[in-house]
Amino acid sequence: MTMGKMQRTKGAAFERRLVRLFKEELPGPDWKRGLQSRGGGAEVPDVDGPMFHVEAKHQIRPNITKALEQACRDNGNAMKLPVAVTKANQCQPIVSMLLCDWLKLARAYKESLDGRIDLAV
Numbered sequence: 001m002t003m004g005k006m007q008r009t010k011g012a013a014f015e016r017r018l019v020r021l022f023k024e025e026l027p028g029p030d031w032k033r034g035l036q037s038r039g040g041g042a043e044v045p046d047v048d049g050p051m052f053h054v055e056a057k058h059q060i061r062p063n064i065t066k067a068l069e070q071a072c073r074d075n076g077n078a079m080k081l082p083v084a085v086t087k088a089n090q091c092q093p094i095v096s097m098l099l100c101d102w103l104k105l106a107r108a109y110k111e112s113l114d115g116r117i118d119l120a121v
Contacts, residue, residue, distance in 0.1 A: 007059075014058035015046050018085060018093075022049055043074035053080045062086035068096045081105075 015033045022031040026049070034044035047054035053075040057067045067084035075082040081101045087093040 010058055011056070014087060015056050018047050018054065018056055022047065043076070045071070045074070047085075051080060052083045053077065055084045057084065058087045060089050062088055064094065064096050068098070072098070
């Protein structure tokens with residue numbers, strides 16, 4: 001099934017929004033949109049950053065499992081964690097990742113707190 005111009009435009013706007021948000025909340029190395037190609041070659045993430053291979057989907061009813069499977073399949077960098085950021089229309093975005101990767105982040109977070117647990121945002 002081919003994607004129409006309106007869907008591509010909506011997807012690109014969502015990717016740009018994520019890049020802005022990541023730059024604000026996680027400053028440091030560059031966050032940028034991946035250069036999407038229609039030809040063969042290496043797959044690039046929708047959003048490229050220092051620690052995550054991000055697949056972004058903004059659809060009426062995004063398939064979270066397929067988005068995460070794509071992130072895992074296309075991730076060519078063992079140093080980056082595959083993540084899917086999905087957003088259904090009129091809903092908040094959802095971040096999905098493999099449990100084993102989430103546990104890595106949780107352990108690192110716990111160790112960085114030196115025994116303190118502070119979940120304030």
